[in-house]
Amino acid sequence: MEEITGNGVAAGLSPPWFEALLHQVAFAAELLGVGAIIAGGLLAIWRAARHWLDPGLRDRTYHTFRLTLARGILLGLEFLVAADIIGTVAFEPTLQNLSVLAVIVAIRTFLSFSLTMEIEGRLPWRDDRPPK
Template sequence: MEHFQSIVEQVGMAVDAAGVLVIVVGILVASLKAILPSPGPKGADRYTIYRQRLGRAILLGLELLVAGDIIRTVAVAPTLQNLAVLGLIVVIRTFLSFSLEMEVSGRWPWQEKPGRAR
């Protein structure tokens, strides 16, 4: 059983590392695309696209970080205290994800995309 817990802990840490890597690489790529001259939008449009790229990278990274927390908490040490801490972390990160989604797309995640018919 200890061997299984060790493997699951390492998997959780790898998923966390992937989340951090996604955020860092996303920031670098978005920043490079915003800084380097390219044919395309200028001024405010360029800034909006930059913010959207940053937001998408952070959203994806947050999803991976939540997954890593879930893996480690549920599989390794599912105590009531650890589950309560996990619940709080998930609530905070979900709120951040909703806020970022609103910033990136201009709508809440549960709202339909504009121009989409039912």
């Protein structure tokens, strides 16, 4: 019978360098997620400022800010969900951790759904574009 380690994986099945690599990949995905949200916020501020300074676009400043910020958050959420999946499934696939992951993914999916509705003004599965 194989010995099971604390992370639920049979001892000796994954070399230490592989676990270290997965930790780095999960960390990189988290950094990309946070970076996307920060970059989206900065871009939203910059675009809103440009709109505010142009009298012809001033009335669209708030709308532009919200859409740009929502897109940055949506992209960041995608990276953060990927990091959570890698971190949970690869390292500690216990029922408790998988339950926490399911709740996190459900919350982030709801946020993504809401942001997509806000950005595009339609349900994500609807394609209202005219046929080519």
